[in-house]
Amino acid sequence: MARVVAVHGIGKQTLGEDTLRKQWLPALNDGLTRADRAERLSESDVAVAFYGDLFRPDGEFLAAGDPPYTAADVAEGFEQHLLLAWWKAAAASDPAVVPPDADDTLVATPQSVQAALRALSGSRFFAGVALRAMVFDLKQVHHYLTDPDLHAKALARVVDQISADTRVVVAHSLGSVIAYEALCARPGHQVRALVTLGSPLGIENLILHRLRPAPLTFGGKAQGVWPGSEQLAWTNLADQGDVVALVKDLRPAFGDRVACAVVHNGAHAHDASAYLTDKLCGQAIADGLA
Structure with missing residues (x-):
C-alpha cells in the first residue's frame, strides 16, 4: 500500500485518481527538491483518495458538466x-x-x-x-x-486508502476536512505527518462545529480532537490570499501542536500544485517519511 495518501479539494468532480496522481506526483517531488531532500516518490508511493465523482451529476444527452447554477x-x-x-x-x-x-x-x-x-x-x-x-x-x-449518505461515502474513500504502510497524508481544501475526519476514524493509525493545504478547518461556526468527532470544549472554547497519537506531526500551510482558508492559524482550533505557516503562491493562491511545490510542504512530507 502507498506511503503517501493525497486527498484532493473541491471542484475535481470531472477528474479521477490517475489524473490527479499525474498532477500531484511531480509537484510533491518538486517540494522535496526545494526542501533539499533526497527522497523521491514514485507512482506506487502515492495513492489518491478520490471522492470528486460523488458530486458529479449523472450524464444526460445534450447536458454535460456542472449543473447550470445561478x-x-x-x-x-x-x-x-x-x-x-x-x-x-x-x-x-x-x-x-x-x-x-x-x-x-x-x-x-x-x-x-x-x-x-x-x-x-x-x-x-x-x-x-x-x-x-x-x-x-x-x-x-x-x-x-x-448529507449523511454523501459524507459516509466520501469519508470511506479516504479511510480505505490509509493503510498500515501510510506515513503521510497530504490534503487540500475540502479534502483536509475529510482527511482529518478519516484519521480520527482510524484510531491506532501509523500516519506520522498530516499536511493540510488551503484548509477551511479553522472556520469555527461553519466548519469546526460540524466536524465528526465534535470538538471538545475547554473554558467555553471549542477545540478539535487531535487526529492521531502524540507522534503525529500536523503542518498547515495557507496563502494569505487564499479565500477558502479563511483562518490561516489552526492553533486556536486544534491546539499549539499544529505547525502553521503562511506561504506565497502568487496568483494561484488556492492551487494545490503551488502548495505542494513549497519548501515547507516538502520538509513536512520528508520528515513524515523519514
Missing part, C-alpha cells in the same frame, strides 16, 4: 454565510474587490448573494471561474457536511 441556487444559511465569508476575505486581500457593507456581513439576503458573486467574479482568486462553478463549490462543502 445566484438563486445559493441556499439560505450555510451556503449564503460561507459565500459572504469568502467575499469578506477576498476584499481583505485584493484591493480590486469592493468590500461588503457592514449589514451584508451579518445578514444574508438575495441582494447580498448577488453582490457577493459579482464581487468575487472580479477578484484575483476567482478569476476565470464561472458563476455556476463557484456556486457548485459552495454546495460541495455544504453537502459533505450535511
Whole structure:
C-alpha cells in the first residue's frame, strides 16, 4: 500500500485518481527538491483518495458538466454565510474587490448573494471561474457536511486508502476536512505527518462545529480532537490570499501542536500544485517519511 495518501479539494468532480496522481506526483517531488531532500516518490508511493465523482451529476444527452447554477441556487444559511465569508476575505486581500457593507456581513439576503458573486467574479482568486462553478463549490462543502449518505461515502474513500504502510497524508481544501475526519476514524493509525493545504478547518461556526468527532470544549472554547497519537506531526500551510482558508492559524482550533505557516503562491493562491511545490510542504512530507 502507498506511503503517501493525497486527498484532493473541491471542484475535481470531472477528474479521477490517475489524473490527479499525474498532477500531484511531480509537484510533491518538486517540494522535496526545494526542501533539499533526497527522497523521491514514485507512482506506487502515492495513492489518491478520490471522492470528486460523488458530486458529479449523472450524464444526460445534450447536458454535460456542472449543473447550470445561478445566484438563486445559493441556499439560505450555510451556503449564503460561507459565500459572504469568502467575499469578506477576498476584499481583505485584493484591493480590486469592493468590500461588503457592514449589514451584508451579518445578514444574508438575495441582494447580498448577488453582490457577493459579482464581487468575487472580479477578484484575483476567482478569476476565470464561472458563476455556476463557484456556486457548485459552495454546495460541495455544504453537502459533505450535511448529507449523511454523501459524507459516509466520501469519508470511506479516504479511510480505505490509509493503510498500515501510510506515513503521510497530504490534503487540500475540502479534502483536509475529510482527511482529518478519516484519521480520527482510524484510531491506532501509523500516519506520522498530516499536511493540510488551503484548509477551511479553522472556520469555527461553519466548519469546526460540524466536524465528526465534535470538538471538545475547554473554558467555553471549542477545540478539535487531535487526529492521531502524540507522534503525529500536523503542518498547515495557507496563502494569505487564499479565500477558502479563511483562518490561516489552526492553533486556536486544534491546539499549539499544529505547525502553521503562511506561504506565497502568487496568483494561484488556492492551487494545490503551488502548495505542494513549497519548501515547507516538502520538509513536512520528508520528515513524515523519514
